[in-house]
Amino acid sequence: MEEHREAGKESKPSSMSVDLQGDSSLQVEISDAVSERDKVKFTVQTKSCVPHFAQTEFSVVRHHEEFIWLHNAYVENEEYAGLIIPPAPPRPDFEASREKLQKLGEGDSSITREEFAKMKEELEAEYLAIFKKTVAMHEVFLQRLAAHPTLRRDHNFFVFLEYGQDLSVRGKNRKELLGGFLRNIVKSADEALITGMSGLKEVDDFFEHERTFLLEYHTRIRDACLRADRVMHSHKCLADDYIPISAALSSLGTQEVNQLKTSFLKLAELFERLRKLEGRVASDEDLKLSDMLRYYVRDSQAAKDLLYRRLRALADYENANKALDKARTRNREVRTAESHQQLCCQRFERLSDSAKQELMDFRSRRVSSFRKNLMELAELELKHAKASTLLLRNTLVILKGDP
Amino acid sequence: MAAEREPPPLGVGKPTDFEELEDGEDLFTSTVSTLESSPSSPDPASLITEDISTNSNGPKPAEVVLDDDREDLFAEATEEVSLDSPEREPILSSEPSPAVTPVTPTTLIAPRIESKSMSAPVIFDRSREEIEEEANGDVFDIEIGVSDPEKVGDGMNAYMAYRVTTKTSLSMFSKSEFSVKRRFSDFLGLHSKLASKYLHVGYIVPPAPEKSIVGMTKVKVGKEDSSSTEFVEKRRAALERYLQRTVKHPTLLQDPDLRQFLESSELPRAVNTQALSGAGILRMVNKAADAVNKMTIKMNESDAWFEEKQQQFENLDQQLRKLHASVEALVCHRKELSANTAAFAKSAAMLGNSEDHTALSRALSQLAEVEEKIDQLHQEQAFADFYMFSELLSDYIRLIAAVKVSLTL
Numbered sequence: 001m002e003e004h005r006e007a008g009k010e011s012k013p014s015s016m017s018v019d020l021q022g023d024s025s026l027q028v029e030i031s032d033a034v035s036e037r038d039k040v041k042f043t044v045q046t047k048s049c050v051p052h053f054a055q056t057e058f059s060v061v062r063h064h065e066e067f068i069w070l071h072n073a074y075v076e077n078e079e080y081a082g083l084i085i086p087p088a089p090p091r092p093d094f095e096a097s098r099e100k101l102q103k104l105g106e107g108d109s110s111i112t113r114e115e116f117a118k119m120k121e122e123l124e125a126e127y128l129a130i131f132k133k134t135v136a137m138h139e140v141f142l143q144r145l146a147a148h149p150t151l152r153r154d155h156n157f158f159v160f161l162e163y164g165q166d167l168s169v170r171g172k173n174r175k176e177l178l179g180g181f182l183r184n185i186v187k188s189a190d191e192a193l194i195t196g197m198s199g200l201k202e203v204d205d206f207f208e209h210e211r212t213f214l215l216e217y218h219t220r221i222r223d224a225c226l227r228a229d230r231v232m233h234s235h236k237c238l239a240d241d242y243i244p245i246s247a248a249l250s251s252l253g254t255q256e257v258n259q260l261k262t263s264f265l266k267l268a269e270l271f272e273r274l275r276k277l278e279g280r281v282a283s284d285e286d287l288k289l290s291d292m293l294r295y296y297v298r299d300s301q302a303a304k305d306l307l308y309r310r311l312r313a314l315a316d317y318e319n320a321n322k323a324l325d326k327a328r329t330r331n332r333e334v335r336t337a338e339s340h341q342q343l344c345c346q347r348f349e350r351l352s353d354s355a356k357q358e359l360m361d362f363r364s365r366r367v368s369s370f371r372k373n374l375m376e377l378a379e380l381e382l383k384h385a386k387a388s389t390l391l392l393r394n395t396l397v398i399l400k401g402d403p
Numbered sequence: 404m405a406a407e408r409e410p411p412p413l414g415v416g417k418p419t420d421f422e423e424l425e426d427g428e429d430l431f432t433s434t435v436s437t438l439e440s441s442p443s444s445p446d447p448a449s450l451i452t453e454d455i456s457t458n459s460n461g462p463k464p465a466e467v468v469l470d471d472d473r474e475d476l477f478a479e480a481t482e483e484v485s486l487d488s489p490e491r492e493p494i495l496s497s498e499p500s501p502a503v504t505p506v507t508p509t510t511l512i513a514p515r516i517e518s519k520s521m522s523a524p525v526i527f528d529r530s531r532e533e534i535e536e537e538a539n540g541d542v543f544d545i546e547i548g549v550s551d552p553e554k555v556g557d558g559m560n561a562y563m564a565y566r567v568t569t570k571t572s573l574s575m576f577s578k579s580e581f582s583v584k585r586r587f588s589d590f591l592g593l594h595s596k597l598a599s600k601y602l603h604v605g606y607i608v609p610p611a612p613e614k615s616i617v618g619m620t621k622v623k624v625g626k627e628d629s630s631s632t633e634f635v636e637k638r639r640a641a642l643e644r645y646l647q648r649t650v651k652h653p654t655l656l657q658d659p660d661l662r663q664f665l666e667s668s669e670l671p672r673a674v675n676t677q678a679l680s681g682a683g684i685l686r687m688v689n690k691a692a693d694a695v696n697k698m699t700i701k702m703n704e705s706d707a708w709f710e711e712k713q714q715q716f717e718n719l720d721q722q723l724r725k726l727h728a729s730v731e732a733l734v735c736h737r738k739e740l741s742a743n744t745a746a747f748a749k750s751a752a753m754l755g756n757s758e759d760h761t762a763l764s765r766a767l768s769q770l771a772e773v774e775e776k777i778d779q780l781h782q783e784q785a786f787a788d789f790y791m792f793s794e795l796l797s798d799y800i801r802l803i804a805a806v807k808v809s810l811t812l
Contacts (some may be wrong), residue, residue: 216757224754227747234740241733255718301790367760374766 025050028146028161029060035131037062039063040092042138046161053162064092067138070145073156080151081309081347081353084362086144087298089137097127115247122240122279127284133291140295191308194315204352209308210359218300225293232290235282242275263399270395277388281381288377296366303362310355313348320344394395455703545571545650547665549643552635555586562586563635565642575657581666589664590642596660597649640790644798713807720803727796734789740783748774 025048032043045059071088074080101123104116145151246268253264320341327337551566568582650656748771755767 114738213759214756217754220750220754220757224747224750225711227743227750230743231740231747234736234743238733238740240734241729244729245726245733248722248729252719252722252726255715255722363760367763370763372771 006375026146026152028139028142030135030142033131033135035092035094039133040134042135044142044161052158058162060161062160064089064138066160067141070156070160071141074145074151074154075305077154080154081313082306082351082358083148083150084299084302084306084358085151086141086148087295087302089134089141092131092134094127094130097123101127108391112161112247112251115243118243119240122243129286133287137295187308191311194311206356207307207310207352214300214304214307218304220298221293221300222297225290225297225377228285228290228293232282232286235278239275239278239282242271242278246271246275254394266395266398270391273391274388277384277391281384284377284380284384288373288380292369292373296369306355306358310348310351313344313351317341317344317348458468518770545573545656547643547650549639549646552639561624562588563638565639565664566625567646573656576662576666578666583665583667585664587638587642590645593649593660593664594645597655600658600660637790637794640794641798644794648798649800702771716803716806720807723796723800723803727793729798730788730793730796732787734793737785737788741778741785744774744778744781748772748778 027047028040029045031045033042034041042062044062045054047057047059049056071085071212074085089126101120104119104123145154146158149292153155208362208376249264249271250268253261253268255261256264320337320343324337324341547567548568548570549565550568552563555562555564564584564586566582567585568580569576570580572579649661655661751767751774752771755764755771758764758767
């Protein structure tokens, strides 16, 4: 199980050619995606030799809400309480990009046509990048599910993969949303209560340690993710800034004569190339750093949820114990209390075991994906830095060299 | 300020100058020939400002020259001159503009007169040769530095005093190295004196850095934050560039006011450069009236060379403004980037701390350190961008404005 998870799957969403080691009994990928006005439709393709399916290869079209439905189905399933449920993919969000494109279109008369074309190109590239990312996120979700030995056998999952028609899952209406919201509040209050409860002592050191660790880690990684986003954003603004500078320099250059002209034109070219490099640095940072951090924010939240469930089970167990004692003293309903207590105990132990396993997996997954991404980030940044140094140096030589 | 002083003290010196110059007249032949073949390229002097001034000076015999010998030659010009002189006093008033109908064709006025009026404000005790020499750039040796801004005084009466250091081998200065303390209003006073003397003659007087009430008040109040230190630094650099440009202009270099500014330890306080004084308000009103006037009265430039140049300057101005705006945006974003990188470095460090896998923890801390260094670099780059690029551009924009002023006068 560990090897499966390890294969760098969760690491960088977009570079996935997942190698489910050995076990190719279920391979899922998103082969295509189409963006219609408001929705994105994903074509989920499955290759499988699991006997349950009618064919070995088939594909269906799904949209985002259906993914969410699947995720909720897992979360609400009691059987999976002891497992970390892979976090749901985020909603495809093209708003920001669309707005920018629109603003550009309404535009500014002061931009020249070349500038306009360049900015439009940039925006379109951005749109494309967001699109690719959202596809990748959805894919990762499915692939993690397919790789987990327990989760992959879920009936809902099969339905999701196979059912040709629309699953007619509607987005939550307002009542459900509100309900969900309230449930979250109740949950966090509950958590606070449980932990604050004097009677509840954590029996296992491992879990105690994990709890404190996860709590702290989650807040910090969320913080880091936010800030990485901001860095990436300002980097992008910087790269975009080079566009008007380059345009102004080249128009200055066309006006001037001889030496000043060549200098200006060379400078304009320099800025143009620098812009591309800066843009690439920004997008690499985005992919390797921000995305990874973002994914682990969600993943650590899922781990926290697991711990909460376990804690809840522990609390139940304790309550059942108390109830049993009370029943014994009163000598009433002992049998029911006993069986209840047994149940709780079993549940708790089951949860603890699987949770332990899952958390250790989580750790190793995290470490390996961080390692992979950070290494790639460093290598890419080095490459770009070398390229821009070379570019700058060459331009300097040319500018100075002109007699 | 202009009102206090009567039409340039040069007026007194001028007749003598002219006498002196008679020998030197032929030295002007080179200039003369080029002037006669008007819209051709100007005399290749060492500085472009000088070129433009020599040429633009032609049509504006603003100097009050009343030499007897040349009276008849001045017959046509006298009209303009006499209209001009009483109005010269409030130079900032709007009257001179319409009064001086640009007598463009250089052919109207005999070349000799042009040469006279051009050289008039120039020399006092130097002969023409020396000036030519300097114009060729051989013995042009003067270095100016502005440094050590210190705060003098306290509260609202405080001001920043800058040390102006001059190193020169020119003989017109008494010592070869000297320094004085000046404050910002002294610089402004110098500029207004130079402007009143030379703008009418058509020289381009380098513009002084602008007054900034907000910035100065912050400094006065004693706020020790980065924005006020930045402001002081900006101002210091701008003042240095201003002085360097002014002394590069050989004509302006000869000016006694400039010398006094550089040399004398005590300078009469230029009170009327204060923003909130009566003279200041008068100036603002005049400026507004001027602007309105310029809009309503369109002067027809019939000299093709000037028209072309004017057009060129318009274009250059526009483009420089655009470039400047983009560079400012660049500087701003880079500063933002550096701040964000610093914040990220901190949170990466914290993340590294909470990570229990040791290797990863170390890696994250190193990432944090690297990001911090990157942040420093970005900050430096932002400063460099700002001081070298952006300020240079804004200087040139202001210079061009000054050029335009001298072209329209």
